[in-house]
Amino acid sequence: MAPPEYDAVDTNEELIAWSREYCRTVRRERGVDVRFDLVEWAVSTRAKRRAAAVERPTLPDAKVGDPYDWDSVPGADGRPLPCTVSLTRAAFESFDRSEWEATLRHELIHVEQYQRDGTTGHGPAFRRRAAALDTDVHCPAFADPKYVLTCRDCGGLVARRYRDCKLVRERERYRSDCCGAGLALARGPE
Ligand SMILES: [Zn+2]
Ligand SMILES: [Zn+2]
Structure with missing residues (x-):
């Protein structure tokens, strides 16, 4: 393909x-x-x-x-x-x-x-x-994101964030691209 x-x-x-x-x-x-x-x-x-x-x-x-x-x-x-x-x-x-x-x-x-x-x-x-080749010697690792935002309508993943950011703090103001719905905090410390 x-x-x-x-x-x-x-x-x-x-x-x-x-x-x-x-x-x-x-x-x-x-x-x-x-x-x-x-x-x-x-x-x-x-x-x-x-x-x-x-x-x-x-x-x-x-x-x-x-x-x-x-x-x-x-x-x-x-x-x-x-x-x-x-x-x-x-x-x-x-x-x-x-x-x-x-x-x-x-x-x-x-x-x-x-x-x-x-x-x-x-x-x-x-x-x-x-x-x-301009890359790291260590096998690249990654951490679980602290915050996961999903679409309230379909449950689809909207964003993962590693820190508290504007998208996380002001998530009421954003809409999902998939459904134009509000965002739910599927994972977070609150
Ligand atoms: Zn390696
Ligand atoms: Zn959706």
């Missing part, structure tokens, strides 16, 4: 399509050495602290910085075994675009390392790549 605009991402399929396309752009523009035909994508809707993760097989004797002998893996035909980039839906919801893009660049480094070395970690090699 053709990737949607970032602001139009709705379904999990669209989240994958957008994220995959972004990663292809990063590979093209920044020279990341990744084979996307050997990458699978998934969206996790379970509650997690990590914004995304690369799920991969554990390989004997794999070491970061040491190109892995994929010929030694039965059935691999000398190619890296597939790995899965798992995207956490709630992280996408709570991050802004630049945070989400940085998350994807972080995971791309894991894929690059894994496909070359058979494993990946946050050591010095990762740090150098993270600096080159």
Whole structure:
């Protein structure tokens, strides 16, 4: 499917399509050495602290910085075994675009390392790549939002906020985009 605009991402399929396309752009523009035909994508809707993760097989004797002998893996035909980039839906919801893009660049480094070395970690090699790709060394985590505003009519999510802001304080003055209805505070300290 053709990737949607970032602001139009709705379904999990669209989240994958957008994220995959972004990663292809990063590979093209920044020279990341990744084979996307050997990458699978998934969206996790379970509650997690990590914004995304690369799920991969554990390989004997794999070491970061040491190109892995994929010929030694039965059935691999000398190619890296597939790995899965798992995207956490709630992280996408709570991050802004630049945070989400940085998350994807972080995971791309894991894929690059894994496909070359058979494993990946946050050591010095990762740090150098993270600096080159302008992303964090630590796996991006996210917190539960303090406030969740929903539509009074349909119950749909309107906004998550991490701090008391105007939208939270003056929510009586706002209307939902979906139904033009008032906003309910579905989660908050009050
Ligand atoms: Zn990481
Ligand atoms: Zn609504």
